Amino acid sequence: MFMPFYLIDFITRSNYKKYWEDTMKFGFFDDLNKEYVITTPKTPLPWINYLGTNDFFSLVSNTAGGYSFYKDAKLLRITRFRYNNVPMDTNGKYFYIKDGDTVWNPGWQPTKTDLDSYECRHGIGYTKWNSSKNGVKAEVLAFVPTDDTCEINRIKLTNTSSEAKDIKLFSYVEWCLWNADDDMKNFQRNFSTGEVEIVGSTIFHKTEYRERRNHYAIYSVNAPIDGFDTSRDAFLGAYHDNHDPEAVFNGACTGSEAHGWSPVAAHQINIKLNPGESKSYVFVLGYCENPEDQKWESKGVVNKAPANAMLAKYKTDEDVDKAFAKLNAYWDNLLSIYTVESNNDKVNRMVNIWNQYQCMVTFNMSRSASYFESGIGRGMGFRDSNQDLLGFVHLIPERARERIIDIASTQFENGSAYHQYQPLTKRGNSDIGSGFNDDPLWLIAGTSAYVRETGDISILKEMVPYDNDMSVATTLMEHLKRSFDFTVNNKGPHNLPLIGRADWNDCLNLNCFSEHPGESFQCFGPSEGPVAESVFIAGMFVKYGEEYAQLAELLGDTAEAERARKEIKIMYDAVLKDGWDGEWFVRAYDAYSNKIGSKECEEGKIFIESNGFCSLAGIGVKEGLAEKALDSVKKYLDCKYGVMILQPAYTVYHLELGEISSYPPGYKENAGIFCHNNPWVSIAETVIGRGDRAFEIYKKTCPAYTEEISEIHKTEPYVYCQMVAGNDAYIPGEGKNSWLTGTAAWTFCNISQYILGVYPTHKGLSVDPCVPHGFGDFKITRKFRGATYHIEVSNPSDVEKGVKELIVDGNKVDGCVIPFVDGKKEYNVKVVMG
Ligand code: BGC
Ligand code: NOJ
Numbered sequence: 001m002f003m004p005f006y007l008i009d010f011i012t013r014s015n016y017k018k019y020w021e022d023t024m025k026f027g028f029f030d031d032l033n034k035e036y037v038i039t040t041p042k043t044p045l046p047w048i049n050y051l052g053t054n055d056f057f058s059l060v061s062n063t064a065g066g067y068s069f070y071k072d073a074k075l076l077r078i079t080r081f082r083y084n085n086v087p088m089d090t091n092g093k094y095f096y097i098k099d100g101d102t103v104w105n106p107g108w109q110p111t112k113t114d115l116d117s118y119e120c121r122h123g124i125g126y127t128k129w130n131s132s133k134n135g136v137k138a139e140v141l142a143f144v145p146t147d148d149t150c151e152i153n154r155i156k157l158t159n160t161s162s163e164a165k166d167i168k169l170f171s172y173v174e175w176c177l178w179n180a181d182d183d184m185k186n187f188q189r190n191f192s193t194g195e196v197e198i199v200g201s202t203i204f205h206k207t208e209y210r211e212r213r214n215h216y217a218i219y220s221v222n223a224p225i226d227g228f229d230t231s232r233d234a235f236l237g238a239y240h241d242n243h244d245p246e247a248v249f250n251g252a253c254t255g256s257e258a259h260g261w262s263p264v265a266a267h268q269i270n271i272k273l274n275p276g277e278s279k280s281y282v283f284v285l286g287y288c289e290n291p292e293d294q295k296w297e298s299k300g301v302v303n304k305a306p307a308n309a310m311l312a313k314y315k316t317d318e319d320v321d322k323a324f325a326k327l328n329a330y331w332d333n334l335l336s337i338y339t340v341e342s343n344n345d346k347v348n349r350m351v352n353i354w355n356q357y358q359c360m361v362t363f364n365m366s367r368s369a370s371y372f373e374s375g376i377g378r379g380m381g382f383r384d385s386n387q388d389l390l391g392f393v394h395l396i397p398e399r400a401r402e403r404i405i406d407i408a409s410t411q412f413e414n415g416s417a418y419h420q421y422q423p424l425t426k427r428g429n430s431d432i433g434s435g436f437n438d439d440p441l442w443l444i445a446g447t448s449a450y451v452r453e454t455g456d457i458s459i460l461k462e463m464v465p466y467d468n469d470m471s472v473a474t475t476l477m478e479h480l481k482r483s484f485d486f487t488v489n490n491k492g493p494h495n496l497p498l499i500g501r502a503d504w505n506d507c508l509n510l511n512c513f514s515e516h517p518g519e520s521f522q523c524f525g526p527s528e529g530p531v532a533e534s535v536f537i538a539g540m541f542v543k544y545g546e547e548y549a550q551l552a553e554l555l556g557d558t559a560e561a562e563r564a565r566k567e568i569k570i571m572y573d574a575v576l577k578d579g580w581d582g583e584w585f586v587r588a589y590d591a592y593s594n595k596i597g598s599k600e601c602e603e604g605k606i607f608i609e610s611n612g613f614c615s616l617a618g619i620g621v622k623e624g625l626a627e628k629a630l631d632s633v634k635k636y637l638d639c640k641y642g643v644m645i646l647q648p649a650y651t652v653y654h655l656e657l658g659e660i661s662s663y664p665p666g667y668k669e670n671a672g673i674f675c676h677n678n679p680w681v682s683i684a685e686t687v688i689g690r691g692d693r694a695f696e697i698y699k700k701t702c703p704a705y706t707e708e709i710s711e712i713h714k715t716e717p718y719v720y721c722q723m724v725a726g727n728d729a730y731i732p733g734e735g736k737n738s739w740l741t742g743t744a745a746w747t748f749c750n751i752s753q754y755i756l757g758v759y760p761t762h763k764g765l766s767v768d769p770c771v772p773h774g775f776g777d778f779k780i781t782r783k784f785r786g787a788t789y790h791i792e793v794s795n796p797s798d799v800e801k802g803v804k805e806l807i808v809d810g811n812k813v814d815g816c817v818i819p820f821v822d823g824k825k826e827y828n829v830k831v832v833m834g
Pocket of ligand 1: 659669
């Protein structure tokens with residue numbers, strides 16, 4: 001079914017399109033096991049998974065590519081990845097099996113030897129391969145235990161033939177010299193720093209340990225080895241690469257000890273397997289630290305105590321089974337917090353498994369490490385991390401709390417914020433600085449979500465520094481006040497918020513005016529422009545201003561709540577006066593006070609962001625304008641694959657607009673489909689009660705639905721991607737930038753809180769679904785503030801929205817909020833729509 005990419009060169013574009021349309025999927029969902037099963041290694045792109053829950057993480061592709069790091073993908077990179085390579089997915093954690101003259105890999109790469117069978121199962125925090133060749137079956141399980149800084153790879157080999165087999169197993173990883181950025185550039189130094197130790201079956205990577213590091217990495221196996229290599233050149237051989245390592249093809253490692261150049265870790269195990277016999281091996285790739293004063297065992301010899309302690313825990317199959325069971329239990333528990341049982345398998349699958357899983361991954365990674373984010377660029381985004389919280393906070397509220405404090409600590413005293421910070425140092429990045437004027441309001445969004453989820457108002461009283469300076473610390477609530485007032489104090493000629501460097505749309509750079517290649521659109525030009533304004537931020541202000549007012553009320557500060565609501569009213573009126581274009585909301589005003597996203601414009605007449613966000617914030621709902629705006633969105637921005645960000649696309653570069661007009665039409669912020677803001681429109685539709693349309697939008701970008709067009713969509717069918725090519729693109733529907741996107745959190749909020757309608761309020765859970773016709777009855781189990789809610793929703797009249805009756809434990813309750821009763825453990829809730 002699958003045609004190798006190189007053949008595409010031989011066919012014309014129309015045939016190419018036809019070919020893709022004829023092909024099918026590359027796997028299937030196994031919902032019972034919470035896995036996506038990939039049935040061919042030749043997926044359109046590497047389809048990856050994430051291993052790790054706390055500090056040690058690995059990216060792993062379906063062909064065993066990827067890399068590992070501890071805490072920070074840039075500064076503490078453990079294994080080396082080769083970027084922008086051909087094939088794209090080069091370097092990983094490889095096992096080579098040499099069986100006679102045949103050498104193969106369970107993950108197919110890097111030898112690409114044809115396999116007799118191949119299956120890769122990406123699960124929740126683990127990946128499994130099950131492959132076979134010439135009567136040898138290999139089952140690999142890869143995961144990161146919940147409470148250790150290591151990755152386990154267990155490989156089980158079975159002889160399924162009728163002859164005895166003498167095979168050789170080789171492992172191979174290439175070390176990164178810790179700082180992944182420097183590792184790719186600073187060869188004059190780095191080719192001379194590499195150091196290793198080899199003790200028994202353990203290879204220690206101790207580059208730079210002699211000087212300013214107190215950490216090292218290990219790669220070990222729980223069996224005696226028959227050979228090893230630690231020098232890449234020795235293992236691969238001159239002019240060879242990962243696909244034909246000389247040591248493997250020669251059938252023997254060379255016992256090399258790396259000094260400088262490129263240190264690697266390769267083990268060799270010679271295995272005799274009788275017919276039907278299986279043997280399994282546990283490989284551990286670990287990160288270890290020593291206290292500064294206990295670095296050495298003897299002069300120049302690493303203190304191995306932490307490594308030995310770690311390895312002692314993973315000596316046997318049973319140890320691995322136990323750690324794996326613990327990981328599964330950890331996830332089963334997390335995924336039991338919000339579950340739905342509806343007639344729609346795709347909704348169930350996304351809500352119960354994959355969407356929440358992606359929320360966890362985006363929370364952990366922000367926008368740092370994926371196959372599209374290099375892990376050496378961006379750290380944690382202020383805006384991004386706050387939005388990630390929206391989809392994560394119900395899973396582990398304690399970690400959300402800590403994150404909120406970390407983020408708020410990078411805020412400036414005037415309420416603005418560093419746009420990004422490094423996870424390891426938790427300090428703001430001064431090379432990017434501040435001036436993204438939507439940032440401050442997202443802190444209110446994240447904090448409000450946390451307090452609504454937990455009822456923990458103590459966080460608001462927590463003392464939090466500004467720019468990490470504790471001497472000027474104030475309460476978190478004061479931080480939120482400064483966030484709110486930042487918008488109040490920074491308005492432009494139409495009394496709308498000044499945009500600064502950019503708002504949510506990083507590419508709407510209205511104060512940039514960059515003329516030279518290489519200048520950063522985000523950082524070039526002044527951060528403060530006194531004229532350019534954002535209607536989108538105005539929508540945010542109305543939405544999160546109200547959430548701020550509610551927090552003030554919770555603290556008993558009704559005067560502040562009242563003040564906030566006065567400001568919100570002023571903003572609301574400003575939007576209706578100068579932010580309304582007749583049929584939709586204007587997007588912005590540029591530095592000359594010209595409209596952007598207006599019928600007056602030649603290109604970029606209508607944008608998604610202001611229409612989605614102003615409408616979901618309730619602006620123009622009672623005036624009938626929100627409905628009009630959403631109708632316009634459908635009329636002008638809708639396409640088969642989602643709602644495009646703007647139309648018509650910009651066809652020339654506009655100095656006064658910046659990066660948005662730098663992309664060819666149909667891509668990224670220039671008329672691509674940004675999956676992140678599709679849910680804003682869907683949520684806005686639920687606000688005005690149109691369940692059919694809300695769900696239609698939900699389906700268009702939903703992975704469980706786009707799985708059917710995997711060949712066009714290209715990215716993983718189990719997670720959202722950031723961007724799908726819009727109608728103007730060469731191949732509309734092509735996805736890019738999977739995994740690390742605010743889409744995860746927003747789509748989860750959309751489906752769980754607005755469409756299925758279970759929304760945490762300060763007073764308790766509210767249940768107010770907005771579903772498409774024919775969706776039928778459904779059940780939700782929700783754990784909330786220490787209690788379990790069993791919610792049954794019936795819809796006898798098949799309406800889109802409306803709660804006719806709410807019955808809590810047999811008692812009728814007015815409205816749709818289930819009053820929260822402290823200490824109560826179970827709620828049985830019946831909701832009748834109508
Ligand atoms: C991308 C944006 C992204 C920004 C980050 C731009 O090139 O198009 O999506 O947010 O870079 O700096
Ligand atoms: C990706 C960035 O991470 C996010 O912060 C931004 O809002 C979107 N791109 C849109 O530009």
